[in-house]
Amino acid sequence: MELLIFYPLAGLCVAFALGVVINNSPVGSAMSLIAMMLGLAGIFVLQQAHFIAVLQIIIYAGAIMVLFMFVIMLLNLKGSGEDASWRSRDKNLLMTVLSGFLVAGLLYKILCVLNSGEFDSPASLPENFGTAREVGTILFTEFVLPFEVASILLLVAMIGAVVLAKNKVD
Amino acid sequence: MLESYLGAGIMMLMAIGIAGGMVVMTSMLGPKREFADKMEPFECGESPIVSPHQRFSVKFYLVAVLFVLFDIEAVFFFPWAILFKQLGMFGFIEMLLFILILGVGLLYVWKRGGLDWE
Amino acid sequence: MEPITAPAIDLVSLAPVLVLSVFGIMVLVTDLFIGKDKSVLVFISLTGLLMGAISSLAKYNLPVHSFNGAYIVDHLSVFFTFIFCISSALAILVSVDFNKREGIKVGEYYSLILFCTVGMVLLASATDMIMIFLGIEIVSISLYVLAGIRRNDPKSNEAALKYFLLGAFATGFLLYGMTLLYGSTGSTKLVMIASAIRNGGVASEPLLLMGVVLLIIGLGFKVAAVPFHMWAPDVYQGAPTPVTAFMAVGPKAASLAAFYRIFSEAIPQLSPSWEILLCVVSVITMFVGNLGAIMQTNIKRLLAFSSVAHVGYLIIAIIAKNSLSSSALMFYMLTYAFMIFGTFGIVILLGRKGDENLEIENYSGLAYKHPVLALSMTIFLLSLGGLPPLAGFVAKFFVFSAALKEGFLILVIIAVLNSAVSLYYYLKVIVFMYMKDPVKEFDITLSPMTLFVIAISIFGTIQLGIFPDSIIALAQAN
Numbered sequence: 001m002e003l004l005i006f007y008p009l010a011g012l013c014v015a016f017a018l019g020v021v022i023n024n025s026p027v028g029s030a031m032s033l034i035a036m037m038l039g040l041a042g043i044f045v046l047q048q049a050h051f052i053a054v055l056q057i058i059i060y061a062g063a064i065m066v067l068f069m070f071v072i073m074l075l076n077l078k079g080s081g082e083d084a085s086w087r088s089r090d091k092n093l094l095m096t097v098l099s100g101f102l103v104a105g106l107l108y109k110i111l112c113v114l115n116s117g118e119f120d121s122p123a124s125l126p127e128n129f130g131t132a133r134e135v136g137t138i139l140f141t142e143f144v145l146p147f148e149v150a151s152i153l154l155l156v157a158m159i160g161a162v163v164l165a166k167n168k169v170d
Numbered sequence: 171m172l173e174s175y176l177g178a179g180i181m182m183l184m185a186i187g188i189a190g191g192m193v194v195m196t197s198m199l200g201p202k203r204e205f206a207d208k209m210e211p212f213e214c215g216e217s218p219i220v221s222p223h224q225r226f227s228v229k230f231y232l233v234a235v236l237f238v239l240f241d242i243e244a245v246f247f248f249p250w251a252i253l254f255k256q257l258g259m260f261g262f263i264e265m266l267l268f269i270l271i272l273g274v275g276l277l278y279v280w281k282r283g284g285l286d287w288e
Numbered sequence: 289m290e291p292i293t294a295p296a297i298d299l300v301s302l303a304p305v306l307v308l309s310v311f312g313i314m315v316l317v318t319d320l321f322i323g324k325d326k327s328v329l330v331f332i333s334l335t336g337l338l339m340g341a342i343s344s345l346a347k348y349n350l351p352v353h354s355f356n357g358a359y360i361v362d363h364l365s366v367f368f369t370f371i372f373c374i375s376s377a378l379a380i381l382v383s384v385d386f387n388k389r390e391g392i393k394v395g396e397y398y399s400l401i402l403f404c405t406v407g408m409v410l411l412a413s414a415t416d417m418i419m420i421f422l423g424i425e426i427v428s429i430s431l432y433v434l435a436g437i438r439r440n441d442p443k444s445n446e447a448a449l450k451y452f453l454l455g456a457f458a459t460g461f462l463l464y465g466m467t468l469l470y471g472s473t474g475s476t477k478l479v480m481i482a483s484a485i486r487n488g489g490v491a492s493e494p495l496l497l498m499g500v501v502l503l504i505i506g507l508g509f510k511v512a513a514v515p516f517h518m519w520a521p522d523v524y525q526g527a528p529t530p531v532t533a534f535m536a537v538g539p540k541a542a543s544l545a546a547f548y549r550i551f552s553e554a555i556p557q558l559s560p561s562w563e564i565l566l567c568v569v570s571v572i573t574m575f576v577g578n579l580g581a582i583m584q585t586n587i588k589r590l591l592a593f594s595s596v597a598h599v600g601y602l603i604i605a606i607i608a609k610n611s612l613s614s615s616a617l618m619f620y621m622l623t624y625a626f627m628i629f630g631t632f633g634i635v636i637l638l639g640r641k642g643d644e645n646l647e648i649e650n651y652s653g654l655a656y657k658h659p660v661l662a663l664s665m666t667i668f669l670l671s672l673g674g675l676p677p678l679a680g681f682v683a684k685f686f687v688f689s690a691a692l693k694e695g696f697l698i699l700v701i702i703a704v705l706n707s708a709v710s711l712y713y714y715l716k717v718i719v720f721m722y723m724k725d726p727v728k729e730f731d732i733t734l735s736p737m738t739l740f741v742i743a744i745s746i747f748g749t750i751q752l753g754i755f756p757d758s759i760i761a762l763a764q765a766n
Binding site: 045051055058059062063064066067070071073074132133135136137139140144147148150151152154155157158159161162165166 | 175226228230231232234235236237238239241242243245246248249250252253257261264267268271272274275278279282283284
Binding site for chain 3: 137140141142143144145146149150152153155156157159160162163164
């Protein structure tokens with residue numbers, strides 16, 4: 001059953017990831033990226049990693065995408081494809097073929113799953129798996145050192161941002 | 171296992187149904203009288219058609235980066251808050267150190283004028 | 289809910305990291321409250337680096353594992369911590385006069401160097417891939433900013449942007465490789481990965497191998513191995529000269545240490561598959577580095593290509609992965625630190641505000657005006673080329689003998705040939721200094737700090753060349 005949800009979600013992710021690369025306008029790319037992140041969050045939920053799924057949405061689809069949009073606005077990028085209509089037709093064809101492959105693969109996989117009849121979840125997980133509590137327990141015991149080092153990394157990033165972007169540092 | 175998501179799934183379907191239904195219904199049921207003047211976008215003293223892409227000041231960038239950094243910092247607080255009692259003194263000191271280092275970062279940004287909007 | 293027991297915290301083995309972080313924060317905060325004169329920051333940073341080096345000796349009975357196998361203090365990490373502290377101290381000393389001359393008044397410069405050193409120490413001591421990743425990120429982010437610290441200089445901006453974009457991309461590869469390794473073996477700890485592979489606990493063999501390839505790409509970028517070296521010449525040229533010297537030594541040594549650790553501790557079982565790959569990388573790195581350097585007319589670009597070539601020799605040590613090769617790696621990086629800081633010290637001395645005199649032509653006739661400087665430059669360049677009795681020769685000899693012990697005869701022959709090729713472009717600079725007439729006047733201010741660095745480097749280059757035994761004994765103590 002999980003696989004029936006997984007393949008469409010994964011296909012969606014791949015499609016939107018392609019969209020990020022192919023899209024003409026940077027804003028369009030950013031929007032595709034958000035959709036991709038949401039799909040990824042869905043896959044995390046499917047893996048019983050609820051906390052990570054929520055973080056994925058808060059950090060990536062939220063904060064980091066805001067930053068992306070700011071940078072796009074900052075650079076004042078324009079889409080480049082308005083005059084090249086023949087190119088965009090080519091691109092549409094490419095898109096159609098690619099998504100055709102994707103859908104065909106997807107259907108094939110779904111049929112495989114339906115045929116094999118493996119509807120049950122294969123592994124049994126501990127009851128609290130993937131909750132914030134479990135993640136926290138590992139983070140604060142086994143991975144204490146990376147946790148503290150992460151704060152140094154954030155500090156360095158802060159210094160870097162101010163040094164490079166502040167008008168009058170010296 | 172998936173059955174546990176049934177409720178959430180139904181709720182999501184209902185939310186999409188209500189939101190989408192309202193849009194569709196208003197456009198179908200509402201009265202429509204369209205004429206040229208009404209359909210024209212109106213902006214007092216401005217050209218009605220401009221590119222939505224406006225160049226932003228680089229100041230926004232600094233704010234956005236700092237927002238992301240502190241957002242990531244905040245993420246570490248969620249599991250800590252849930253486990254606060256169980257972790258006891260050890261967890262408290264651990265988090266204190268974490269906040270202290272980032273507090274230095276905040277002090278630095280503040281003194282350097284990263285939070286000012288000159 | 290029963291309380292969670294606190295994990296074992298071993299602050300003593302973490303001592304150098306703690307000391308360096310505390311001093312880094314001190315420099316950062318002090319900078320906020322002092323005026324234009326930054327010399328007090330130099331003093332604090334140098335004290336911090338000295339204390340950091342001393343504190344790395346805090347542990348006896350090496351190796352000591354701590355933090356659930358995420359951190360190790362062994363001879364490799366202690367020796368490398370020393371190299372990092374020495375190279376960062378030399379970088380700071382060499383920057384003092386340079387920054388005054390070029391008007392770099394950013395106090396964060398010094399704290400970034402200290403934080404970068406923290407990252408390097410973590411890299412050399414990490415035995416967990418998450419730690420290695422965090423170390424690499426701390427080092428890289430500091431370097432991106434340091435490369436672009438001259439914000440009004442387009443070249444410096446170009447260097448920072450190129451380095452950042454390509455570096456972020458390479459980090460993606462590295463992370464992906466680590467993920468695949470984790471996915472197929474179920475652990476991020478190097479030891480656990482090795483035992484999973486040994487005991488056949490690998491979920492997916494192809495994914496594991498793909499992870500190894502991606503790791504080689506990511507780490508290859510960080511150490512500037514061909515074909516992932518494209519950024520090096522531009523970044524080395526555009527970054528402020530002391531930062532270039534710093535970049536060529538410390539961070540490179542740190543990435544190589546992590547490289548060596550991952551390949552010799554986590555995936556030695558897979559060596560039949562990655563050996564051939566690394567051999568190819570090593571050979572083309574040597575060739576592209578040396579042949580590229582021949583064509584350069586700018587001294588910084590020449591040294592950039594030469595440092596690419598040196599990475600080619602060092603990868604041979606990683607391929608050999610015996611106990612001799614780890615000490616060869618340590619010894620090589622120590623001598624390399626002296627040679628590079630000496631060379632760049634002279635490059636800095638020859639420049640003046642607004643005109644850095646970076647073309648090799650500008651070195652014409654240096655021997656007539658400043659014979660001592662020209663002689664020092666000659667010593668450094670010949671040592672880089674690997675001529676006896678200088679340190680570079682001993683270092684290369686050491687690396688090659690480690691490889692010969694494992695039977696990589698052809699690889700060593702290629703490396704020796706490359707070494708000979710490299711003499712060509714080092715000698716070219718020397719020929720310019722001794723046999724050409726000056727094209728323009730030298731206007732050199734002999735700044736004491738930079739001269740001090742050059743003096744230390746000469747001492748190191750000659751001492752390690754003629755009497756290497758004591759240091760080799762230290763490096764081989766494991």
